[in-house]
Structures are given as C-alpha cells and as structure tokens.
Amino acid sequence: MFRTIEWMDDANNVRLVDQTKLPLKTEHLIISSHKRMAQAIKTMEIRGAPAIGAAAGMGMALAALESGASTKNELLEFLEHAADTLNTRPTAVNLTWATTRMLNVARAAEGDPNKIVQLLISEAKEIAEEDVRMCRDIGENALRYIKPDFTIQTICNAGSLATVHLGTVGAVVRVAHERYSGRIRVYAAETRPRQQGAKLTVFEMMEDNIDTTLITDGMIGTVFKEGRVDCCVVGADRILRTGHVTNKIGTYTMAITAKYHDIPFYVAAPMSTIDWDTDPENLVIEERNPDEIRVINGTPITVPTAKVYNPAFDTTPPELVTAIITDKGVVELPDEDKMRGLRDC
Numbered sequence: 001m002f003r004t005i006e007w008m009d010d011a012n013n014v015r016l017v018d019q020t021k022l023p024l025k026t027e028h029l030i031i032s033s034h035k036r037m038a039q040a041i042k043t044m045e046i047r048g049a050p051a052i053g054a055a056a057g058m059g060m061a062l063a064a065l066e067s068g069a070s071t072k073n074e075l076l077e078f079l080e081h082a083a084d085t086l087n088t089r090p091t092a093v094n095l096t097w098a099t100t101r102m103l104n105v106a107r108a109a110e111g112d113p114n115k116i117v118q119l120l121i122s123e124a125k126e127i128a129e130e131d132v133r134m135c136r137d138i139g140e141n142a143l144r145y146i147k148p149d150f151t152i153q154t155i156c157n158a159g160s161l162a163t164v165h166l167g168t169v170g171a172v173v174r175v176a177h178e179r180y181s182g183r184i185r186v187y188a189a190e191t192r193p194r195q196q197g198a199k200l201t202v203f204e205m206m207e208d209n210i211d212t213t214l215i216t217d218g219m220i221g222t223v224f225k226e227g228r229v230d231c232c233v234v235g236a237d238r239i240l241r242t243g244h245v246t247n248k249i250g251t252y253t254m255a256i257t258a259k260y261h262d263i264p265f266y267v268a269a270p271m272s273t274i275d276w277d278t279d280p281e282n283l284v285i286e287e288r289n290p291d292e293i294r295v296i297n298g299t300p301i302t303v304p305t306a307k308v309y310n311p312a313f314d315t316t317p318p319e320l321v322t323a324i325i326t327d328k329g330v331v332e333l334p335d336e337d338k339m340r341g342l343r344d345c
C-alpha cells in the first residue's frame with residue numbers, strides 16, 4: 001500500500017507518487033519548491049482532497065525554507081503569497097484548510113524565522129500523520145455498516161492515493177477486508193473523464209488483493225438493479241454544515257440511483273473535509289480543461305472543436321445520504337443540527 005506523499009528529512013524536500021503515470025508506471029517526483037508543488041496539485045500529479053491538503057501543508061513548509069526571510073514579518077509575507085500560489089483547485093476544502101493552518105502556526109509563533117521554519121516543517125509532517133490516523137478511525141467507525149461478504153460500490157479514487165495512506169473509502173474497505181478475512185468486494189466506477197476509478201482505485205485495490213470489478217459510470221443503474229452491490233461508499237471534497245456533500249462528478253447521479261434502488265449511500269471523510277462556513281449556493285465547482293473530455297490518453301475521440309462542459313465535481317443533497325462517516329463519529333440522515341452535534345461532541 002502506498003504512502004502517497006512524504007516529507008524527506010535528509011534533503012528537506014517532498015517525495016510523492018506521480019498519479020498521472022499510474023497504473024502503467026509507478027514513478028516518484030521529488031518536489032523542492034512551493035511553486036512546483038502548486039503545479040503538481042494543479043496538474044493532478046497529486047490529487048484527492050486529503051492528499052492535496054497534505055501537499056499544500058508541505059508546500060508551505062517548502063516556501064518557508066525558500067523564503068530566506070530575516071524577520072517574522074518577511075516570512076509571513078512570503079507565506080501569504082505561497083498560500084495563494086498553492087490554492088490552485090477551488091473545490092476541495094482541504095487545500096485552504098491546510099494553508100490556513102500553516103499560516104496560523106507561523107502567525108502565532110515566537111522567535112527567529114529559522115525557528116519558525118522548523119515549526120512549519122513539523123506542522124506539515126503532523127498534518128500528514130493526522131491524516132493516516134483519521135483514515136484508520138474512519139475505517140473503524142464504518143464497520144457497523146459493512147458486513148462480511150458485502151460488495152461496496154465506489155466512484156473516483158478515495159483510496160490510499162487520495163490521502164497520505166490507507167484512504168477514506170480505502171480505509172472502509174481495507175479495515176473490513178482485514179476484519180472479515182478478505183470477505184469484501186468492490187465495484188469501481190471508471191469515473192470519466194479522468195478515469196481515477198479505472199486507473200487508481202482498481203490498481204490499488206488489486207495491489208492489496210481486494211476483489212474489485214471495474215464498470216463504466218453508465219452501468220451503475222444496471223449493477224444496482226441486478227442486486228450486485230450492498231452499499232455505496234464515496235469520499236468527499238467538501239461537506240457543508242447542512243450535510244451537502246461535494247465529490248467527484250457522477251456521485252450525485254449514483255446517490256439518486258441508490259435511493260431509487262434502496263441501497264444505502266455512505267460518505268467517508270475526515271472532519272477536516274467539513275466546511276462549517278460556506279453556504280450551498282456559494283460553493284465553487286472546479287471546471288477543468290475541455291480536452292479532458294475530447295481526448296482520451298492522447299487520442300482525440302470527438303470533433304476537436306466540440307463544445308464541452310466539464311465540471312469536476314457535483315453536490316449531493318443530504319436527503320440522499322444515509323450516513324456521513326468521519327474519524328470523530330457518524331451522522332445518520334444528516335442535517336444541520338446533527339452536523340453541529342458532531343462538531344460539538
């Protein structure tokens with residue numbers, strides 16, 4: 001199983017798995033500047049909400065090292081620019097969550113800039129370690145819903161590769177796989193246009209000997225009607241205080257289809273994915289390059305000038321969600337009151 005991203009103490013740089021090359025090649029990138037980290041996030045060499053949060057945290061630590069600041073004010077100014085540079089994708093809350101957390105550590109720190117730089121490196125490493133712990137807790141908290149011999153439908157990649165290690169949906173599957181001696185199966189939706197389900201989820205599940213079946217997104221209704229899956233478990237890029245869940249495009253359609261077929265629809269995400277401030281109408285959904293749809297693996301599949309709409313995410317309303325499973329606890333049939341209860345418990 002992968003450690004998607006790691007701070008390398010010996011060289012003070014970051015090593016990450018290049019997800020644009022998987023599953024054909026497993027290559028690592030060494031990142032030593034915050035600008036290169038911003039590019040890696042933007043081009044999806046690293047992707048998945050918690051993983052880009054960890055990447056942004058480490059990007060801020062790299063910026064601190066790069067700054068050469070001789071005063072705390074100079075360092076803060078450099079870090080504020082770096083945070084803007086790193087915030088390259090608007091939908092996953094984890095990016096701004098991580099850059100803000102790093103800025104707050106720098107603002108609160110006393111002492112000379114060199115000491116603050118070391119504090120920021122420790123904080124970036126702590127964000128990554130917390131992520132590993134939170135994923136394990138999500139997996140444990142999900143066990144009450146996942147029974148031996150269950151088949152779980154998922155979409156996109158919310159596995160190890162979308163986090164630092166283990167995954168959110170990945171943890172749900174892996175903890176159940178471990179606890180039920182392998183008696184767990186996965187259906188992975190391909191996830192057009194970038195095919196994270198086919199390229200990443202199938203790859204990492206098979207690496208761990210988890211029985212996984214790949215389907216195209218359009219097959220979900222048939223698979224549900226034929227009774228092939230017991231529940232859906234998806235990740236999230238942002239969960240609002242109202243219980244609205246924003247995740248990879250296609251998730252909303254899956255949730256509607258699950259409701260129609262009476263299949264439970266679970267969302268697995270760490271508390272850091274919950275945005276307590278934004279209202280549903282102010283959510284920003286990233287629209288990506290039209291060529292992600294016009295071209296597959298370098299081969300054009302339509303008229304080159306075809307008009308395209310390419311939103312990368314969609315939002316599922318709370319009435320379609322059976323439960324939100326976090327590291328801290330579970331909210332069934334979410335609404336604003338219950339979400340607040342989770343925050344305050």
Ligand code: MRU
Pocket residue numbers: 047048049050092155156157158159162163167168169196234235236237247248249312
């Ligand atoms: O565009 P991506 O690949 O970054 O989108 C990723 C997803 O939508 C994941 O489902 C989500 O980030 C949850 S990852 C634990």
